[in-house]
Amino acid sequence: MNAADPQAKIQALRRQLQSLLDAAKANERKLDRFDALERRLIAVESLEELVKLLLVECRAEFGLDAAELWLLDPDGELQRALPGLPMAPAPQLLAHHGPLRALFGTARTTRLIAPGHDEALLAAAFGAGARMRSAALLPLVRQGLLIGSLHFGSSDAGRYDASSGTKFLDRLAAIAAIAIESMLNRERLRRAGMTDGLTGVHNRRYFDHRSLIEFSQAVRHRYPLACLFLDIDHFKAINDGHGHPVGDEVLRQVGGMILRSLRTGDLAARYGGEEFVVLLPRTDLAGAREVAERIRLMVQAAPFVTPEGGTLSATLSAGLAMLPAGAASFAELLGAADRALYEAKRQGRNRTVAGGAPVS
Structure with missing residues (x-):
């Protein structure tokens, strides 16, 4: 036996041991990074912060070439909860389960995609032009339901393959799903505190807060701001x-008509009783008149369905005012719209009055 053989074996064992130690240290560092990420996910304060953490900071922290977040949003709840949309990068909000079923089928487990396998899924997950060579697709599951997916992509063909473990990724997906559900529940509670429970429009408290912001923005950026006061005749x-239940149903249906008549960024609130108020940022007098008349004519034409299945008619009066140049407070605009509404009532109701002049 050659005397060098034992020495060679010892060197080989040392290299093997060092390799194992290096792998253990790498796994420890990976565990530390995942642990820190999980703590931050649990502590996020908003959906915007959560999206940024998953799509921007995860990508930087783990050296990814792409990160995508798909979230199921059939009722537009997430769209409302992310007022900053379009944001960069933005989650993809899905109206139905189809895209998620295309990625995961009936499975609820992480999918690792390596070169030469499931190329169509890579294109679906990141877009045809992304040119990812390997990827991890993480299903986001809550209470047995698939609510979205998180996609990590790499231009390194060896980053994700079938032999890679998914323990860390599975745990990350579970924590992310919990964080998303938590943020949605928090958003639901927040919205409940600023929404009129009967009509679905914002309540007076929220309007008083938001109106000051809109006034400040309009003054600072010098764009028009219109205010409508709407009152059921x-x-x-x-x-x-007909009884208060019928009256409540009329209020509910009028609230729905108002909401359907507005753009994203407009504000509608129940001001009190049968009175609603609407703010229209970046809207001139002609545009505001068009909105007021659209709402008034919708109410005039609607057969209001009562809880017993009958119908009745109702009309609405509208007062319109524009933010005056040099206004010192929002109260000036609100007062002008209130006076215009009073004038509409005085002239016979079921009409829109702007600045004391009826809309023809």
């Missing part, structure tokens, strides 16, 4: 003649 007679 002879509402007391509806309550007295």
Whole structure:
């Protein structure tokens, strides 16, 4: 036996041991990074912060070439909860389960995609032009339901392959899904505190807060701001003649008509009783008149369905005012719209009055 053989074996064992130690240290560092990420996910304060953490900071922390987040949003709940949309990067909000089923089928486990396998899935997950060579697709599951997916992509063909473990990725997906659900529940509670429970429009408290912001923005950036006061005509007679449940149903349906008439960024609130207020940022007088008349005519034409299945008619009066140049406070705009509404009532109701002049 050659005397060098034992020495060679010892060197080989040392190299093997060092390799194992290096792998252990790498796994320890990976575990530390994942642990820190999980702690941050649990502590996020908003959906925007959560999206940034998953799509920007994860990509930088783990040396990824791409990160995508798909979230199921059939009712537009996430769209409302992310007022900054379009944001960069933005999650992809899905109206139905189809895209998620295309990625995962009936499985609820992480999928690793290596070169030469499932190329169509790579294109679907990142876009045809992304040119990712390997990827991890993480399903986001809560209470047995697939609510979205998180995609990590790499131009390194060896980054993700079938032999790679998915323990860390599975745990990350579970924590991310919990964080998303937590943020949605928090958003639901927040919205409940600023929404009128009967009509679905914002409540007076939220309007008082938001109106000051809109006023400040309009003054600073010198864009027009319109205010509408809307009041259901002879509402007391509806309550007295048909009962308060019918009156509530009329209010609910009018609230829905108002919301359907507005753009993203407009604000509608129930101001009190049968009175609604609408703010239209970046809208001139002609545009504001068009909105007011659209709402008024919708109410005039609607057969209001009562809880018993019957129908009745109602009308609405509208007062319109534009933010005056040099206004010192939002109260000036609100007061002008209120006076215009009073004038509409005085002239016979079921009309829009802007600055004391009826809309023809």
